[in-house]
Amino acid sequence: MTLSSQTKNLLKVHQDVDPDIKPNAGWRDLPIGGVIPQGGTASQFATGDWRTIRPVWSKEKCINCHRCWLYCPDMAWISEDGKIQGVDLTYCKGCGICANVCPTKVHAIEMHPEDDFKDDEAVKEG
Amino acid sequence: MAVAVEIQKTAALTGNEAAAQAMRQINPDVVAAYPITPQTEIVQLFSTFVSDGLVKTEFVAVESEHSAMSATVGAAAAGARSMTATSSQGLALMWEMLYVAAGMRVPIVMPMVNRALSSPINIHCDHSDSMGARDSGWLQIYSENSQEMYDNLIQAVRIAEHPNVLLPIMVTMDGFIISHGMENVELLPDQAVKDFIGEYHFPYPLLDVEQAKTLGPLTLQDFYFEHKREQAEAMYRSKEVILAVAEEYAAISGRKYGFFETYKMEDAEYAVIVLGSTAGTAKYVVDQLRQAGEKSGLVKIRVFRPFPGQELSEALSGLKAVGIMDRADTFSTQGGPLYLEIKAALYHAANQPQCINYIYGLGGRDIDPPLIRQAFMEVKDLASGSAAEAGPTVRYLGVRE
Numbered sequence: 001m002t003l004s005s006q007t008k009n010l011l012k013v014h015q016d017v018d019p020d021i022k023p024n025a026g027w028r029d030l031p032i033g034g035v036i037p038q039g040g041t042a043s044q045f046a047t048g049d050w051r052t053i054r055p056v057w058s059k060e061k062c063i064n065c066h067r068c069w070l071y072c073p074d075m076a077w078i079s080e081d082g083k084i085q086g087v088d089l090t091y092c093k094g095c096g097i098c099a100n101v102c103p104t105k106v107h108a109i110e111m112h113p114e115d116d117f118k119d120d121e122a123v124k125e126g
Numbered sequence: 127m128a129v130a131v132e133i134q135k136t137a138a139l140t141g142n143e144a145a146a147q148a149m150r151q152i153n154p155d156v157v158a159a160y161p162i163t164p165q166t167e168i169v170q171l172f173s174t175f176v177s178d179g180l181v182k183t184e185f186v187a188v189e190s191e192h193s194a195m196s197a198t199v200g201a202a203a204a205g206a207r208s209m210t211a212t213s214s215q216g217l218a219l220m221w222e223m224l225y226v227a228a229g230m231r232v233p234i235v236m237p238m239v240n241r242a243l244s245s246p247i248n249i250h251c252d253h254s255d256s257m258g259a260r261d262s263g264w265l266q267i268y269s270e271n272s273q274e275m276y277d278n279l280i281q282a283v284r285i286a287e288h289p290n291v292l293l294p295i296m297v298t299m300d301g302f303i304i305s306h307g308m309e310n311v312e313l314l315p316d317q318a319v320k321d322f323i324g325e326y327h328f329p330y331p332l333l334d335v336e337q338a339k340t341l342g343p344l345t346l347q348d349f350y351f352e353h354k355r356e357q358a359e360a361m362y363r364s365k366e367v368i369l370a371v372a373e374e375y376a377a378i379s380g381r382k383y384g385f386f387e388t389y390k391m392e393d394a395e396y397a398v399i400v401l402g403s404t405a406g407t408a409k410y411v412v413d414q415l416r417q418a419g420e421k422s423g424l425v426k427i428r429v430f431r432p433f434p435g436q437e438l439s440e441a442l443s444g445l446k447a448v449g450i451m452d453r454a455d456t457f458s459t460q461g462g463p464l465y466l467e468i469k470a471a472l473y474h475a476a477n478q479p480q481c482i483n484y485i486y487g488l489g490g491r492d493i494d495p496p497l498i499r500q501a502f503m504e505v506k507d508l509a510s511g512s513a514a515e516a517g518p519t520v521r522y523l524g525v526r527e
């Protein structure tokens with residue numbers, strides 16, 4: 001079967017993916033199926049702005065078991081050399097899973113309403 | 127004990143066995159499935175092929191059909207040729223993932239054994255399951271018998287995976303009537319099937335770590351519409367592919383398929399249109415009517431998605447009347463799904479036949495030659511204008527009043 005120009009275009013997109021998808025691209029110029037021809041694109045999506053409650057972490061109490069790091073759906077916990085460094089609030093959406101999986105006896109994470117941090121932000125921005 | 131049948135050309139097989147043999151020859155990389163009557167036998171047989179080492183497939187026994195389709199989508203996106211199989215409630219439970227499969231453009235091939243949907247609970251054949259999924263973005267091919275089930279499944283791999291298409295496809299057969307009925311099936315040699323289907327190349331395999339990709343991302347007002355537009359175009363493009371694959375398949379099998387089959391239609395004045403196993407009985411009725419000098423014919427639809435509207439409209443133009451038989455209702459008060467599609471396709475036809483709809487065989491209710499004959503006679507009356515009174519355009523055939 002001969003390939004239509006449409007298909008040739010599709011094949012070109014399949015084989016030679018252009019990572020820069022233009023915002024005004026027409027439907028013929030996009031990779032099919034909503035595929036983005038790059039990995040790690042979740043880092044461009046700041047899920048932190050959904051947050052209404054925030055994990056507050058106690059470095060002193062933390063035993064570095066990494067359960068929070070493992071269970072966090074947004075990979076917001078930062079770990080370096082086997083030690084938890086804190087949470088990246090750009091991505092933490094405030095689901096509270098980390099506080100739930102942190103061992104009960106350790107209790108190194110507590111969830112607090114975002115309202116409690118209003119003044120902090122004001123100080124930072126001011 | 128499962129046995130490879132490659133040395134045997136003709137085998138006595140049930141529809142389920144024929145489907146399982148096709149799957150053995152396709153030898154997919156991954157099959158994720160859950161049992162459901164009347165499909166169970168397909169994956170049960172296939173799992174014995176796996177345990178006997180006749181296929182190299184990774185078989186995933188999942189806990190539900192939602193998981194079966196989810197795992198199949200994931201495997202296909204990873205770059206594995208992936209299959210599953212289901213029926214009825216199982217298909218209903220896959221619903222969410224059917225749309226995901228089509229939208230992600232993963233070319234999954236799925237045998238689907240038609241069975242009525244609950245409630246009331248029923249395990250026998252009608253088409254309400256696959257007809258409910260008719261707008262999910264899957265291609266749909268209906269089979270009249272075990273041979274067609276086998277042939278259609280093998281062709282389905284090529285159709286779904288063609289770079290012009292890249293859409294999932296379900297190949298259906300009638301529950302019990304075909305799935306559990308034994309008949310002679312001509313099987314191709316394993317190597318011929320292997321050569322015919324070739325290798326699977328998903329353009330964006332997730333396991334290609336050299337070129338990382340994001341699959342199934344969020345698209346909002348900015349890109350969603352464009353992706354759906356291309357998905358729609360893939361359905362249009364699939365028509366050419368279906369015919370080209372059929373042509374190639376005819377070359378290796380001697381069995382030729384189209385969008386639909388016409389039976390004694392050359393000089394027919396009126397016709398009945400059916401899907402699935404009822405076509406076999408209806409051909410027998412046409413033969414009887416022809417012997418009695420009647421100008422009756424039959425059209426059996428094979429490809430329902432994409433719907434061959436233009437082609438059908440041309441084939442039916444010039445007839446005086448057609449009776450469209452639906453083994454499912456839409457409960458829209460407008461008739462069955464096939465009836466609605468055909469009426470829509472005929473809207474622009476120059477010579478429109480009159481159309482009546484027969485909803486029949488729900489929940490496996492037997493459809494026998496006298497009932498089909500009754501439908502033909504009513505269509506004939508309509509064609510000759512001698513119907514005593516118009517009567518309803520949507521009729522329930524074989525229901526107790």
Ligand code: SF4
Pocket residue numbers: 055071072073074075076077087091092093094095096097098099
């Ligand atoms: S609240 Fe949820 S998103 Fe935020 S760090 Fe904890 S687990 Fe991650």
Ligand code: SF4
Pocket residue numbers: 057061062063064065066067068069084098101102103106108109
């Ligand atoms: S789960 Fe709790 S103790 Fe474990 S690493 Fe995270 S904060 Fe520390």
